[in-house]
Amino acid sequence: MTRKLFGAALLALLLAPASGASAAALEKVDCKRMTLTLRMEPDADWAECYRAHQSEQGERADGITASFEVILADLRTHVVHIEAGKAGRTSYFFKDSLQSQLKEFEEIEDRSDFVEDDEFEDYDLVRFQAQLWKKRTDCVGFLKYTHATYTQGGGAGAGAYVVGYDCWRDGAPDRATVEAFLKSIKW
8 A cells, every 4th residue: 555544634633642542554355344435347457445443542531533444446447546534523634635635645646737626516626647657647636524523622624534536547537427436435
C-alpha cells in the first residue's frame, strides 16, 4: 500500500498526546468483508482491500477512535483507489480540500491541469491528468464529508469521509460515467 493511510485526516483526528496510543496495522481483507463497497466489473484484473482501526486513550471517556477501509482496484479500463474513514463517537475529522487530500496518494504523480467539476450528491469533484504507474491518465478525484460533529468544547468536523480517484487509460470519462461510478460506492 503506497498511500499513507493515516494521512492528514488522521493526524488532524489525533489530538491527544501519543502516550497510550494503540494503532492496528493495515490488515489486508477479503473485499466482501468490507463495509466500503464498489460495484466492480467481474473481469477486473485485480482488487485489494484493507482495513485499519486507530484508537488513542485521552481525557474523554471513550478516547479518540477511527476506522478506515481502502479499496485499490484495476478495472481494466480504469484504476480506482478509495479510502473511507469513520470517526468514533467522541471523535471527528478536520475537513481538508480535495486537492490537498489527493496529494496523499503517492502512486499518482505529476498531477496537472486541475479543473473543478460540478458537485454531485455532495461529492466535491476535480478532473486532472496524472502519471499512474508510468502511464499518463485522465483522472477524476472525489471527496465527500458526512455526519457533521460538534463537541462540547465547540470543535466541529466530519464524522465520516470518503476520498479517492478514478484514473482512466483511454481518455476522460463523461459526466454520466462519473456519476454512475460515484453512485456505486457504498460506505
